[in-house]
Amino acid sequence: MSSTARRLNGEGLLLLLGLAIGWGLNWPVMKIVVAEVPPLTFRGLCLLIGGLGVLTIARQAGLALTLPRERLGQILWLSFFNIIGWNIFATYGVAHLPSGRAALLGYTMPLWCVPLSIWWLGEAMTKRRALALVLGAGGVVALMREQVLHLSQAPLGVFLMVTAAASWAAGTVLLKRWQIPLNTVALTGWMMLLGGVPMLIAAYFVDGMPAALPSASALWGLAYNVVVGFMFGYWAWNKLVLLVPVSVSSLSSLITPLVGVLAGAVVLHESPGWPEAIAAALILGAVAVINAKRGA
Incomplete structure (x- = not known):
């Protein structure tokens, strides 16, 4: 396991950039897919195929795949919160909301993550972290602008996305707390597989078989x-979670909804404007503050 640094190093910044682009672009892509593929079937297939793919990569790289038996219960909980809870609630949530709006609600995750990290991990709420949290929250609010007025029209979608964010936050903090003694590649593959199999079984009964290709x-x-x-x-x-404190990784992840909103504008013809520019400044400010060189 990597020792925990106080801010993102070069490796962490590259991971953050890759996540921001990869996950940000995925919000409008999800919207397109769930219009044709039932939600549970969609996510269950992704998790099963993806989990097998990651474990194959780990095996080819000569990494250990054996699950530590004494930690199996913890791994199941991680899979439940990070995989099953997040994917089920987020996938159904995005089906009830515009992709950009769903992404913003999903990335209220740091608002849950920071207090949980203080409670479960004993991380200190320093002035720097408090300032970064305020800036990040302000960025999310700015992105939502008058969309807030429309959220009451889709209460189910809002509930699903906020629940997804809370589930992801709990899983993130527990991943940091438990420090499973298994390489990150294998742990990721097992979490996906353990979450994907029950989702596919449930999909058979809930979604049924696809009517057409x-x-x-x-x-x-x-x-x-x-x-x-x-x-x-x-x-x-x-x-990323294992590299830095949870407050740093979760607040840094706020770059992703910026990409999600921009991707929604390009792919789904949503219209960003000056509120997005303000949000970008606030969120980038939060990331800069939380990753500044002086000790947090």
């Missing part, structure tokens, strides 16, 4: 989710 765009979206959203994304996120 999805379009080429939906199939490409499915492939993007497997390779970028899941295989790369989950590995990079787990690695």
